[in-house]
Amino acid sequence: MHFTINGTKYDADPDIRTSLLDLLREHLGLTGSKKGCDHGQCGACTVLVNGRRINSCLTLAVMHQDDEITTIEGIGTPDNLAPLQSAFVRHDGFQCGYCTPGQICSATGMLDEAKKGWPSHVSESLDGDIALSDEEIRERMSGNLCRCSAYPNIVDAIREIAGEDA
């Protein structure tokens, strides 16, 4: 099978029951995406598929041979952090860091969704510009759990990148 991950082509031959998360971690050595629960509850495995965030533990690798997959390794590197990653550092948005790759991938997808005007469960209007209030950010990031409870700082970091005032 052929996969495109972070702009690089990979060949792999996983069992067809292999999740995308296990393909990344166990077959390709891309261990940035984390396995917190392996059943769609925590968001630690979040990656972007064609720009949209998904839980990679809940989808089969074989379904994504024609997709553009972006993992945390494709968003930034220790020497060249993405703006969201720098904001997480500035705002102390992590402690153990286990949830952080998923938080960054999810926030990347979420900011794009908001820019496109996609409403959330707490949006006051179904159309028009989305102002990313703390309530909006919390709702849109609610699929990403942080057992260290860095939530207020994660919200601060995302708000800074969204360009919203406190």
Ligand code: FES
């Ligand atoms: S590991 Fe995928 S949602 Fe928890």
Ligand code: FES
């Ligand atoms: S920083 Fe530890 S789980 Fe989020």
